Amino acid sequence: MATHPLSPSEPLPTAADPGAGSAVAPAFSPLYQQIKALILQSLQAGEWKPGELIPSEMDLAARFRVSQGTVRKAIDELAAENLVMRRQGRGTFVATHAERHVQYRFLRLMPESGDASSEGPAERKIIDCKRLRAPADIARSLALRSGDAVLQVRRVLAFQGTPTILEDLWLPGGPFKGLTAERLADDRGPMYALFEAEFGVRMVRAEEKIRAVAADASAAELLQVPLGEPLLSVERIAFTYNDTPMELRRGLYRTDTHHYKNELS
Template identity: 85%
Template structure:
């Protein structure tokens, strides 16, 4: 039978005199063993012990490392796979998820062509309008968990599909982790931007939150997207996080929806 590793925190319940009369209020500080193993694996991922695209140790090796059963490790990895942090490959093992893989590239992009198959459009054509360093205003600093005035990198780009400009995006990144990112580097990189962040800056985006609303195109967005001023657009604000829910990107995009639609799967 699997036992809790000696190095894991002791699970205990602290009682205080005022609470003894109201046991319904007591909440034990407990998490299942597989969840504790999941946290330890996440720490290794965050420390880049295994980099995006690389295999992680086998279930047997991890079980020996953490002194638990293979079943416990398997359950922890199952959750990591469900969260798209690792990818299982039949007969090959388990690998750290990477945005370089074709089926992961569009993980955070929910804008679909009306034909229903985003891969049929081919890779997006990207135009970098600008990339500059500046001081974060309060509305930019807050979602990035920065202080007002801290350095950020701001870039604007247009994504076109089959020659038609479809998305204009403003992106803000914390200045420290992305020191050295330039317009030329962004323009010359042919892969997905998140893959560039992984390989050159060691930042792996693992999840994102979005807010969506409808707006009318102003003069600037109308020119960049080649639509009439006042055209309905979909405004999407995204905050992307790396491991341990650390925000690493604020992105505000305007989407044309005359030939595309926003698609999300709910479960």
């Protein structure tokens, strides 16, 4: 069961009360980190949905009985992690993959022109969508037990008519019960926005592993490249709140017309 934030009548955990702090943040953590943990709990519990306005800094300060500056510092960190979005004159909103500028936040493949908007949205073709028992390696990546139900999706993304990305996705069966190939094919928006709207799952961060591979027979056929063509293999695990893995995605990328771009800071 999700833990809800403390009400104004409940004291904030302190070093003198370690039991109370164990559910939210270590008692020795800075106060703003404890407030950040409480706000995250509300996000995880669905108190504020993606795209919704969260309470003002003043209201949150009163709720948690801390200074407005402490709340601001907590929200600053959440905004830096793309979990909330500040809008000048309007307030702070729960970040959502439906927002245009974050729709493809985890997609780093760019056309050689460097202007992703010039080629328009990807054309998507669902090759397969089935439920199966998780193999050991998939279960391990998704923090499941071997044999637990997962949904496997294979699709091809094309840009301007050219098949460019072949993806295999694995999703835990429980949270995505009811997701079908037809629903995926009918949806025109970003897949992560669909996950948010219909299944209440928001991907908040991802980890990737990248290496070079040669196209096997299946990849060569689906991507319309010669057998053995060099491809970029990108394996991504996407996490929702509380570092819970919710998707394993293995993609094969053509790089003859595109390149992988990452910004480091």
